[in-house]
Amino acid sequence: MSKKLKVGIIGGGVGGVTLAAGLSQHGIETHLFEHAAQFGDVGAGIQMTPNAVKVITALGAAPALDKVGFLPEALVGRNWDTGEETFRIPLKEDCPRLYGAPFYHVHRADLHHLLADLVAGANVTFSMHCIDVTQDADKAVAHFADGSTFEADLIVGADGVRSQVRHAMFGTEAPHFTGHMCYRAVVPFDEMPDFVAPESSFWLGPKSHVVTYYVNGGKAVNIVAVAETAEWVEESWNALSTREDLMADFKGWHPNITKLFERVTEVYRWGLFDRDPMAKWSKGRVTLLGDAAHPMLPFLSQGAAMAIEDAYVLAQALAAMPDKLEQALAQYEAERVGRTSRVLLEARERGKTYHLASKDEQAKRDAEYREQQKKDPHAGGIKANWVYAYNATDFRPAV
Ligand SMILES: Cc1cc2nc3c(=O)[nH]c(=O)nc-3n(C[C@H](O)[C@H](O)[C@H](O)COP(=O)(O)OP(=O)(O)OC[C@H]3O[C@@H](n4cnc5c(N)ncnc54)[C@H](O)[C@@H]3O)c2cc1C
Numbered sequence: 386m387s388k389k390l391k392v393g394i395i396g397g398g399v400g401g402v403t404l405a406a407g408l409s410q411h412g413i414e415t416h417l418f419e420h421a422a423q424f425g426d427v428g429a430g431i432q433m434t435p436n437a438v439k440v441i442t443a444l445g446a447a448p449a450l451d452k453v454g455f456l457p458e459a460l461v462g463r464n465w466d467t468g469e470e471t472f473r474i475p476l477k478e479d480c481p482r483l484y485g486a487p488f489y490h491v492h493r494a495d496l497h498h499l500l501a502d503l504v505a506g507a508n509v510t511f512s513m514h515c516i517d518v519t520q521d522a523d524k525a526v527a528h529f530a531d532g533s534t535f536e537a538d539l540i541v542g543a544d545g546v547r548s549q550v551r552h553a554m555f556g557t558e559a560p561h562f563t564g565h566m567c568y569r570a571v572v573p574f575d576e577m578p579d580f581v582a583p584e585s586s587f588w589l590g591p592k593s594h595v596v597t598y599y600v601n602g603g604k605a606v607n608i609v610a611v612a613e614t615a616e617w618v619e620e621s622w623n624a625l626s627t628r629e630d631l632m633a634d635f636k637g638w639h640p641n642i643t644k645l646f647e648r649v650t651e652v653y654r655w656g657l658f659d660r661d662p663m664a665k666w667s668k669g670r671v672t673l674l675g676d677a678a679h680p681m682l683p684f685l686s687q688g689a690a691m692a693i694e695d696a697y698v699l700a701q702a703l704a705a706m707p708d709k710l711e712q713a714l715a716q717y718e719a720e721r722v723g724r725t726s727r728v729l730l731e732a733r734e735r736g737k738t739y740h741l742a743s744k745d746e747q748a749k750r751d752a753e754y755r756e757q758q759k760k761d762p763h764a765g766g767i768k769a770n771w772v773y774a775y776n777a778t779d780f781r782p783a784v
Contacts, residue, residue, distance in 0.1 A: 390707040393537035395515045396544030400675030400692030402500040407700025409506030418513040428493030429569045430600040430607025435484035435773040437690035440697045443778040449499040454489030455599045465590030468639040471754040472766035484773045518553040525670035548677035560658040567611040570652040580641040591742040626654035662726035667714040679725040684735040694777040705782040
C-alpha cells in the first residue's frame with residue numbers, strides 16, 4: 386500500500402489555495418498556514434486567461450467564476466494620446482474555440498473566495514507567520530513566529546514574492562526592483578461608462594502604459610497605470626497614493642483616461658519586483674510555487690495564472706506518486722520551470738516594447754502591430770497566444 390502523504394503549505398494566496406484544493410480533491414492530508422487573520426479582500430482586478438481558466442474548470446469552479454467574471458470582447462492596443470488602435474485581439478468568441486476556455490476579468494478577492502471555497506477538505510490556520518523551514522531525511526518542519534512548529538512529509542512555499550521558505554532553502558537574495566511603479570485602483574460605476582470600452586485596453590505611452598478593464602460583472606473598472614521610475618517603491622497594498630499624483634504622472638493622456646482617473650477615490654502605489662528564473666525550486670522535502678518560485682512583471686497578466694498552473698501540476702504529481710517524493714518534485718519542476726521562466730523573461734521584454742520612448746521607435750512598433758494584425762491578430766499584439774494555448778490539465782506524471 387502506498388504511504389499516506391502529509392503536506393504543509395505556507396501561504397494562502399491564489400497559488401496556496403489552488404494547491405490546497407487540488408491536494409484535498411485527491412484525498413491528500415493538507416495543512417495550509419496563512420500569515421493574515423483571514424482570506425483577505427485585498428487586491429484589485431486580475432485577468433484570468435484561458436490557460437488558468439482550464440485549471441479552474443478542472444477543479445470544478447467554472448460556474449462560480451462565470452458568475453463573478455466579466456468576459457471582455459477583445460484585448461486592444463491603443464496609443465496613449467490619440468487613442469488610435471494599434472492591435473485588436475478578439476477574445477470573447479475566439480478564446481473558447483482557440484484555447485478551450487474563456488478569458489475573464491475578475492476582482493482578485495472574488496477569485497480568491499471561489500478558490501478558497503474548494504479547500505473544505507484542508508486544514509487552514511490563519512495568523513501563522515512562517516519564519517523558517519528545516520528538514521531531515523524523514524520530515525520537513527515549518528517554524529512559526531509564535532514559537533510553534535509543524536511537521537510534514539513535504540512543505541510547499543506558496544508565500545509570495547518575499548518568500549521565507551525560499552529564503553530558508555535558497556538564501557537571502559532579495560527580489561529585484563524592476564524600476565517600474567504602478568498605481569492600482571478600482572472605480573465603481575452604476576452603469577458602464579461610454580469612455581471605457583468593454584475590453585482589456587492596453588494604452589501604450591513613452592516609458593509608461595495603462596491597462597483598463599471591467600471587473601465585478603461590469604460594475605467597476607480596474608486600473609493599472611505603470612510608469613518607469615528611478616525611485617525605489619515598496620510592493621504593498623498599504624501604500625496609499627492620491628488621485629492628484631496619479632493624474633500628474635499621466636498628464637496629457639487621452640481624454641478617456643483622464644475622465645476615468647478623475648473618478649478615482651482610492652489608489653495604491655505599488656513597486657514591481659521580479660527575480661531571475663531559477664533552475665530548481667525543490668530541496669529535499671521542500672519546494673516552491675507561484676511568486677515564491679518565479680515572481681514576474683505583470684505585463685503578460687500571468688503571475689496568478691502561473692501559480693494556478695503550478696498548483697495543479699504539483700497536486701497531480703504528488704497524487705500519482707505519494708511515496709516517491711523526489712520523483713514527483715522532479716516531474717513537477719520538469720513540467721513547470723521552463724514554461725514559467727519563458728513567461729517571466731517575455732514579460733520583461735514586453736515592458737521594453739510597451740514603453741518605447743522615441744516617436745520613431747513607437748512608429749516602427751505600431752507598424753509591426755498593424756502588419757501582424759492583418760496576418761493573424763492572435764499571434765500579434767502582446768503575443769500571448771502560446772501562453773493561453775498551454776493546458777496544465779493535460780499533464781500526466783510518469784509513474
Ligand atoms: C499590478 C499587478 C497586476 C497583476 N495582474 C495580474 C493578472 O492580470 N493576471 C495574473 O494572473 N496575475 C496578475 N498579477 C500577479 C499576481 O497578483 C501574483 O502573481 C499572484 O498573486 C501570485 O500568487 P501567489 O499565491 O504565488 O502569491 P501571493 O498572492 O502573494 O500569496 C502569498 C500568500 O502568502 C502569505 N504569506 C507571505 N509570507 C508568509 C509567511 N512568512 N508565512 C505565512 N504566510 C505568508 C501572504 O499573506 C499571501 O496570502 C498582477 C500583479 C500586479 C502587481
